[in-house]
Amino acid sequence: MRMNRGRLIVFSAPSGCGKGTMLAEILKDERFYCSISATTRKPREGEADGVNYYFLEKEDFVQRIDRNEFLEHACYCGNYYGTLVSEVESKLDAGVNVILEIEVQGAMKIKELRPDALFVFIAPPSVGELRRRLNKRGTETQEVIDKRVAQAAEELKYMEKYDYIIVNDALEDAVNDFFTVIRAESLKTSAQAEFIEEVIKNA
Amino acid sequence: MRMNRGRLIVFSAPSGCGKGTMLAEILKDERFYCSISATTRKPREGEADGVNYYFLEKEDFVQRIDRNEFLEHACYCGNYYGTLVSEVESKLDAGVNVILEIEVQGAMKIKELRPDALFVFIAPPSVGELRRRLNKRGTETQEVIDKRVAQAAEELKYMEKYDYIIVNDALEDAVNDFFTVIRAESLKTSAQAEFIEEVIKNA
Numbered sequence: 325m326r327m328n329r330g331r332l333i334v335f336s337a338p339s340g341c342g343k344g345t346m347l348a349e350i351l352k353d354e355r356f357y358c359s360i361s362a363t364t365r366k367p368r369e370g371e372a373d374g375v376n377y378y379f380l381e382k383e384d385f386v387q388r389i390d391r392n393e394f395l396e397h398a399c400y401c402g403n404y405y406g407t408l409v410s411e412v413e414s415k416l417d418a419g420v421n422v423i424l425e426i427e428v429q430g431a432m433k434i435k436e437l438r439p440d441a442l443f444v445f446i447a448p449p450s451v452g453e454l455r456r457r458l459n460k461r462g463t464e465t466q467e468v469i470d471k472r473v474a475q476a477a478e479e480l481k482y483m484e485k486y487d488y489i490i491v492n493d494a495l496e497d498a499v500n501d502f503f504t505v506i507r508a509e510s511l512k513t514s515a516q517a518e519f520i521e522e523v524i525k526n527a
Numbered sequence: 528m529r530m531n532r533g534r535l536i537v538f539s540a541p542s543g544c545g546k547g548t549m550l551a552e553i554l555k556d557e558r559f560y561c562s563i564s565a566t567t568r569k570p571r572e573g574e575a576d577g578v579n580y581y582f583l584e585k586e587d588f589v590q591r592i593d594r595n596e597f598l599e600h601a602c603y604c605g606n607y608y609g610t611l612v613s614e615v616e617s618k619l620d621a622g623v624n625v626i627l628e629i630e631v632q633g634a635m636k637i638k639e640l641r642p643d644a645l646f647v648f649i650a651p652p653s654v655g656e657l658r659r660r661l662n663k664r665g666t667e668t669q670e671v672i673d674k675r676v677a678q679a680a681e682e683l684k685y686m687e688k689y690d691y692i693i694v695n696d697a698l699e700d701a702v703n704d705f706f707t708v709i710r711a712e713s714l715k716t717s718a719q720a721e722f723i724e725e726v727i728k729n730a
Contacts, residue, residue, distance in 0.1 A: 445716075451730040477730035484723050488714045491722070501714055508711030511691045511704055513648075519694070520687050527654040527680035 330416040332438055333423045334431045337446035338476030340458045342492045346446060347425060349499045357415050358423045365403035396433045428482035442509060445486035449493045451477055533619040535641055536626045537634045540649035541679030543661045545695045549649060550628060552702045560618050561626045568606035599636045631685035645712060648689035652696045654680055
């Protein structure tokens with residue numbers, strides 16, 4: 325039997341929704357790989373090339389843009405960030421599901437380019453709960469929290485553009501819901517063309 | 528919070544696919560109800576009205592057709608069979624998911640009338656395996672088995688019209704897949720309009 329191609333999964337969440345913790349759980353399953361972005365910003369303390377990011381020189385990055393090597397890219401605060409096509413396609417070909425952890429506007433770009441991708445949004449139970457969680461951490465000033473909550477509220481407006489919304493109320497349930505979505509997608513008739521063909525041919 | 532309406536689920540499988548056993552497992556979960564058909568055929572030994580079927584007089588049945596009381600109905604071997612709208616809607620309103628266990632042609636009629644329904648097809652791993660299972664029962668003549676296999680092969684051609692295909696290779700896995708599909712459907716953005724509205728309103 326031919327190996328099925330992996331699925332491209334766009335995974336977005338406002339900050340404070342536990343996206344990082346969820347991803348860490350999901351990535352324990354070897355059927356999933358989280359795409360590493362390329363960037364022109366300098367590595368921070370403890371960051372390694374090919375682990376946190378692919379750190380590229382600006383000239384190299386711009387040339388790669390010209391050669392259409394990016395699935396999407398954007399410039400924030402003077403630094404480029406992008407997803408390399410090569411990074412994604414080789415894994416998909418190997419049957420691995422590739423997760424793009426990406427903010428809503430990048431996600432909308434991917435949606436135009438790759439409508440076959442699966443769009444999953446991780447939402448907080450409510451914005452009030454999101455604020456409580458950020459407050460509870462106690463690591464940020466009220467001003468920073470206000471800014472992050474306002475940013476989250478903005479991102480939530482894009483939620484309806486996604487295929488699935490998983491509310492992260494309890495980590496384990498949210499992770500289970502993610503795997504549930506992946507399994508159900510594989511049971512869709514559109515994902516089983518090969519099975520249908522084989523069964524009917526041998527009927 | 529307002530109670531969500533139940534989902535109408537069309538559930539089809541060729542004979543020998545373990546549909547009955549799967550349904551028995553699914554119906555242990557009180558969120559699911561299997562619609563009882565109405566028929567004009569006479570009750571067989573052990574069959575009870577309101578349990579196996581609603582047994583109606585032909586005149587009553589025909590009048591109900593005229594009053595549009597059926598979601599779908601058909602005539603086989605001189606007897607009428609049909610699904611009463613009242614039977615379905617009251618349960619859906621109560622938040623219960625209503626399963627219509629129905630053959631492929633009835634399912635296609637429902638698809639035209641109720642495109643919002645969820646269409647689930649239970650398939651055998653292969654037609655060869657289906658034949659092996661029917662042979663193994665040892666309760667039917669080879670002629671009857673041949674006929675049922677031919678009928679199944681015919682029904683499999685409709686498989687691609689369904690939303691999901693669950694291969695019943697092992698009962699427990701197939702039942703889990705069914706619940707997986709139901710959960711994933713509830714995580715779809717289209718099923719979460721109320722949550723989206725509420726979160727954004729309070730953001």
